Amino acid sequence: MSNTTSLLLDWYHTNARDLPWRHTTDPYRIWISEIMLQQTQVKTVLPRYAEWFDVFPSIPMLADAHLDDVLKQWEGLGYYRRARFIHEAAQQIMSNFNGIFPTDFNDILSLKGIGQSTAGAISSFCFQTFTPVLDGNVKRVLSSWEHKTLSDKELWKLAQNWIETSQTPDIWNQVMMELGATHCGAKKRTCDLCPVAKHCASAFTEPPKKASTIKVLHVHWQVHVHQHQQQGIWLTQRPKQGIWAGLWTPPIVELEDKPEAKPDYIHQLTHRRIHLYLKGQQGQPAGSGQWFKSWEGLAVPTGIHKLFEQKV
Numbered sequence: 659m660s661n662t663t664s665l666l667l668d669w670y671h672t673n674a675r676d677l678p679w680r681h682t683t684d685p686y687r688i689w690i691s692e693i694m695l696q697q698t699q700v701k702t703v704l705p706r707y708a709e710w711f712d713v714f715p716s717i718p719m720l721a722d723a724h725l726d727d728v729l730k731q732w733e734g735l736g737y738y739r740r741a742r743f744i745h746e747a748a749q750q751i752m753s754n755f756n757g758i759f760p761t762d763f764n765d766i767l768s769l770k771g772i773g774q775s776t777a778g779a780i781s782s783f784c785f786q787t788f789t790p791v792l793d794g795n796v797k798r799v800l801s802s803w804e805h806k807t808l809s810d811k812e813l814w815k816l817a818q819n820w821i822e823t824s825q826t827p828d829i830w831n832q833v834m835m836e837l838g839a840t841h842c843g844a845k846k847r848t849c850d851l852c853p854v855a856k857h858c859a860s861a862f863t864e865p866p867k868k869a870s871t872i873k874v875l876h877v878h879w880q881v882h883v884h885q886h887q888q889q890g891i892w893l894t895q896r897p898k899q900g901i902w903a904g905l906w907t908p909p910i911v912e913l914e915d916k917p918e919a920k921p922d923y924i925h926q927l928t929h930r931r932i933h934l935y936l937k938g939q940q941g942q943p944a945g946s947g948q949w950f951k952s953w954e955g956l957a958v959p960t961g962i963h964k965l966f967e968q969k970v
């Protein structure tokens with residue numbers, strides 16, 4: 659074991675955040691935590707992680723659930739594709755692995771929505787395999803140590819070398835993620851508190867400025883609200899593909915031109931800024947949909963909830 663690995667392992671044992679998924683080796687629980695954490699902050703995930711297992715205590719129950727209920731349970735976590743993949747993967751586990759989460763790395767990798775890094779996390783945490791995690795945090799830490807931009811191929815090779823040197827794959831993957839999440843941030847580094855500052859080629863330098871490669875597309879959506887005293891609100895289920903796929907919303911019409919009026923709410927996604935304009939409607943709605951007395955229990959996108967909180 660190198661000096662760097664032992665320093666980091668010591669640091670982790672005394673400083674690591676106490677997170678519930680660090681107290682289990684149950685692959686179902688680890689899998690759900692890894693997917694939730696992919697694009698959602700720890701503080702948002704914490705309460706939702708606990709709730710998830712109240713609603714879906716086992717993989718067979720998750721696989722049996724209606725997709726609408728899975729999407730509802732995902733509400734507020736964003737990127738609903740992840741919830742659809744979880745549901746599909748649970749069904750794969752039922753049909754291909756007799757309802758038992760697979761232990762073989764390639765079998766884990768074959769599950770819907772699980773890539774190399776997530777499979778590495780699940781496999782190392784649950785089965786102690788020397789399979790590195792290479793998420794954004796770990797990439798940043800490794801690049802900092804080398805003080806240069808590395809290709810994915812170089813990063814995977816480095817990550818593999820380090821996990822083998824550490825001799826403790828499950829903890830090592832946690833160490834690397836923890837260091838990236840706590841001291842070696844994308845915008846801010848706290849090198850004065852970092853346990854490996856002496857060994858790091860980037861210590862006490864500014865994080866590299868990243869040219870934004872994300873092109874944000876602006877879309878303008880008119881949200882048609884039919885409300886009826888007895889029948890409630892008319893909602894329609896979004897198509898299976900695209901933004902808010904499978905979720906319930908009032909009918910939405912995409913406007914070709916930007917209206918002169920200000921939007922009632924703007925919902926920001928990574929690649930899109932959705933400008934929402936509320937439009938009250940009279941009479942019987944056209945097209946497919948249903949009247950609902952309340953949308954309690956339905957998977958409704960956060961953007962629509964926010965629009966209604968502000969305007970209805």
Ligand code: SF4
Pocket residue numbers: 799802803841842843847848849852853854855856858859860861862
């Ligand atoms: S010393 Fe600074 S740049 Fe290097 S790993 Fe630690 S926090 Fe990151």
